[in-house]
Amino acid sequence: MRQLLEYDVRGVNIKLYKDLKVYPPSTATLLIAEYLENLEDRYILDLGTGSGFLAILASKLGARKVIATDISPRALERARENARLNRVENVEFRLGDLYDPVKGESFDLIICNPPMTPSKTPVPRYTWGGIDGRAILDRVIKGAPKYLNKNGRLMISVISLAGISESARLMESVGLIPKVLDYCTHPFGKRLMKLIDYLKNLPNADYVFDGVGRPCWRLVVFEAVKI
Ligand SMILES: C[S@@+](CC[C@H](N)C(=O)[O-])C[C@H]1O[C@@H](n2cnc3c(N)ncnc32)[C@H](O)[C@@H]1O
Numbered sequence: 080m081r082q083l084l085e086y087d088v089r090g091v092n093i094k095l096y097k098d099l100k101v102y103p104p105s106t107a108t109l110l111i112a113e114y115l116e117n118l119e120d121r122y123i124l125d126l127g128t129g130s131g132f133l134a135i136l137a138s139k140l141g142a143r144k145v146i147a148t149d150i151s152p153r154a155l156e157r158a159r160e161n162a163r164l165n166r167v168e169n170v171e172f173r174l175g176d177l178y179d180p181v182k183g184e185s186f187d188l189i190i191c192n193p194p195m196t197p198s199k200t201p202v203p204r205y206t207w208g209g210i211d212g213r214a215i216l217d218r219v220i221k222g223a224p225k226y227l228n229k230n231g232r233l234m235i236s237v238i239s240l241a242g243i244s245e246s247a248r249l250m251e252s253v254g255l256i257p258k259v260l261d262y263c264t265h266p267f268g269k270r271l272m273k274l275i276d277y278l279k280n281l282p283n284a285d286y287v288f289d290g291v292g293r294p295c296w297r298l299v300v301f302e303a304v305k306i
Contacts, residue, residue, distance in 0.1 A: 086132070088112045091139045094164055095130050101157045102129035102205040106265055107192045107236040110300050114234065114260045118142045121187040124226065126177060126219060129205060131158025131170070133190050138167045145170040148180045151205065177215070178222045185226055189233045191219050195241040197281055198274055211281055212241030220249045220303075227305040234260070239297040240271075242283030246301065255303035264295040271296070 082097040086104060089112065095103070104112075111133060119141040125134040128147035137145050147170055149155045155172050162170050173180035196202050197212035208214050216237065223233040233255060237246045250257040264287060267275070275294065278284045286294050 088136065089115065089140065091136055093132060093135055093139075093161075095132060095161050096157060096164065098130075098153070098157050101151070101154045104130065104132045105192075106263065107238070107298055107300075108132055110261055110263060110298065111190060111192055111234055111236055112136055114300060114302070115140055115190070118188070122146075122228075124148070124181060124184075124186040124189045126189060126191040127193060127205075127215070128158050128172070129154050129192075131161045131172070133192070134158065134170045135162055135165050135167050137188075137190065138162075138170050139165070142169070146173060146181055146184070146186075147171070148173045148175055148177070150174070150176055154205070177218055178226055181226060185228045185231070187228055187231050189219075189223055189227060189231070190235075191233070192236045193219055195236075195238050196271070196274075197240055197278065197284060199277065202270060208241055211283060212238070213245070213283070216241055216246065217249060220246065220255075221253055223255065223303070224253050224305055229305065231305050233301070233303045233305075235301050235303070237299050237301060239285040239287075239299075240278060240281075243285070243297065243299050245283050250301065250303040255305055257301045257303040260300045260302050262297060262299045264289065264297050266293045266295050 134147035195208035
């Protein structure tokens with residue numbers, strides 16, 4: 080019997096097959112999920128879908144159609160299974176690097192929770208954001224205007240270890256109008272604790288200490304509109 084993970088978000092119940100090699104919904108995923116609104120009849124792109132959680136939720140919240148992409152065949156296989164498990168039929172899964180599988184198309188909403196952990200050497204692929212955490216993040220933001228309809232929105236999570244204000248500035252520089260939908264702080268896990276000396280010397284990386292002295296990264300969910 081396969082193990083299931085179960086979530087209740089925005090009044091929707093979602094079940095996922097557990098797979099240790101596929102990114103499970105995290106703080107960032109769930110914070111994005113809370114702000115998925117106005118999806119009725121919308122054409123949506125979920126970039127780097129992982130387990131398929133946000134794509135499945137978008138479908139259940141009324142999207143007309145969702146395209147979900149990932150570079151990992153294993154993630155896509157699991158996401159397809161998860162869509163079937165949740166009886167969702169209007170999500171199309173496509174394998175490939177970021178916008179490659181949707182060339183020539185444009186969307187009302189792009190959702191993305193990019194891999195952003197800064198590290199010199201690869202941490203698990205689904206969280207590695209290159210040496211400064213921005214390898215995928217920058218490409219998602221720079222590419223978004225080309226793949227958004229007029230008044231289309233990019234909803235994206237950004238962690239302070241990769242640079243929050245740099246991300247807002249980049250959105251503005253490509254013609255998007257960003258606003259912060261929500262934010263939270265989260266204590267470093269074991270993997271980040273091992274990286275702390277490296278993070279100290281990264282110009283964009285920023286973290287705070289909580290009341291008991293634990294280092295914490297901050298997470299912001301942006302909505303950036305194409306006007
Ligand atoms: C942080 S996980 C987020 C997964 C899911 N969206 C969520 O929030 O639960 C990032 C996902 O992006 C995928 N990914 C990494 N690099 C990618 C790329 N160049 N193109 C498409 N997907 C990529 C990873 O395989 C992983 O599933």
